[in-house]
Amino acid sequence: MVKRIVFSYLGAFLIPICLLPVAAAWTMGGHSLMYMTVYGSLIGITIGLCYSDLRRHYFLSAILVRSFVGLLAAVLVVVAMSQIRVSVFWDNQGWIFIPVCAPLIAVVMSGLILSTHVKTSKQFQ
Numbered sequence: 376m377v378k379r380i381v382f383s384y385l386g387a388f389l390i391p392i393c394l395l396p397v398a399a400a401w402t403m404g405g406h407s408l409m410y411m412t413v414y415g416s417l418i419g420i421t422i423g424l425c426y427s428d429l430r431r432h433y434f435l436s437a438i439l440v441r442s443f444v445g446l447l448a449a450v451l452v453v454v455a456m457s458q459i460r461v462s463v464f465w466d467n468q469g470w471i472f473i474p475v476c477a478p479l480i481a482v483v484m485s486g487l488i489l490s491t492h493v494k495t496s497k498q499f500q
Contacts, residue, residue, distance in 0.1 A: 376486055379427040383445075383478035386423030391415035391474070409470050413453060416474040420481050421446045441485040448484035449477040 391412045398407040424445045428438040456469050456476075 376482065378430070379424065379482045379486065380479060382423035382427040383420050383482050384423070384474075386419030386421070386426075387416040387474040387478045388419070390419030390422065413470055413473055416477060417446065417449050417453065420449045420478050423478070424481065424485060441488055444488055445481035445485035449481040452477040452480050 394411045394415045395408075398411040401407055421442055424442045425438055428441055433441075453473055456473055459469065
């Protein structure tokens with residue numbers, strides 16, 4: 376699971392860095408860095424989870440299901456972060472926590488699928 380966390384964080388940080396020239400070219404009213412970080416992190420998390428599962432030689436269906444659950448968990452983190460209204464800092468700069476929190480939550484949620492599947496398959500043997 377440690378390698379999945381590492382690959383997820385690498386994707387969450389490297390994809391937005393690769394998209395930095397796009398953010399510089401299209402300023403989007405001054406919020407281009409925020410948009411590239413939020414959307415690039417979601418894409419990077421998914422790529423990191425897929426790559427980690429490919430390295431472990433899982434079946435394609437398992438890779439797709441686990442990556443989809445990881446992406447869904449990361450999107451839910453983004454939605455939850457957008458709804459929290461704690462302080463002015465959170466309203467303006469809360470998007471910075473998305474690449475920090477979302478990869479770990481996505482890995483844990485998608486890892487629960489494998490542990491549940493392994494437990495049930497051992498029961499029937």
